[in-house]
Amino acid sequence: MSCGEPHETDCSEVLSEVWLYLDHECDERRKQLLQTHLDECHPCLEQYGLDEHLKALLAKKCGGEHAPEELKQRLRARIHQATVEVETIEVEVEARTTADNA
Incomplete structure (x- = not known):
């Protein structure tokens, strides 16, 4: 996926790593790059929002099991x-x- 706008980090790369970002599993530098992209790119931010809601729903329904x-x-x-x-x-x-x- 690409929104067509130039970004330091490609849209498809950001979306492939959004779960690492949500789970706080990336280093601080990578976290900042992903956050900057999400701040600049509305389509990726929308997808991130969907993933964030899905993660919250899964956490709620799975009762905290790992x-x-x-x-x-x-x-x-x-x-x-x-x-x-x-x-x-x-x-x-x-x-x-x-x-x-x-």
């Missing part, structure tokens, strides 16, 4: 893989569109 670390690692790996796959598809579509318009 997932095993192995499960967390597998989920992070799968989310990262899915993000890369989506980015690859977007690049392929953009390349085809550019080739078709040439």
